[in-house]
Amino acid sequence: MNRFLDFRSLHGSSALTGQELACLREMAQSLRQAAASGRGPKPLRGKNVALLSETDGEGARAVERAAGDAGAQVARIRPSTAGLADGAAAPETARL
Numbered sequence: 001m002n003r004f005l006d007f008r009s010l011h012g013s014s015a016l017t018g019q020e021l022a023c024l025r026e027m028a029q030s031l032r033q034a035a036a037s038g039r040g041p042k043p044l045r046g047k048n049v050a051l052l053s054e055t056d057g058e059g060a061r062a063v064e065r066a067a068g069d070a071g072a073q074v075a076r077i078r079p080s081t082a083g084l085a086d087g088a089a090a091p092e093t094a095r096l
Helices: 018-036 058-069 090-095
Strands: 048-052 073-077
Touching: 048 058, 058 073
Parallel strands: 048 073
Antiparallel strands: none
8 A cells, every 4th residue: 555545534635635646546547457457456355245225326336336346245235125214224234
């Protein structure tokens, strides 16, 4: 991991210095190239991810694709079907 990207909480790219932005772009490009060649990292290999999404929108598909590309097994759960429509049990469900 690059020493400039220390997993701190960020609220947009304005919180990054120019050098940090350059490192982030370089890392994104190298990850994109590795994924395109089929040798990308699989940090979520062996993990299960539940995607709570009522719709089959582009955002849900992007998250599902990204998690799958990172090696995770992804299960999409529709909150209304799972009895979570009111959102009250969502935190408990997420902990599972």
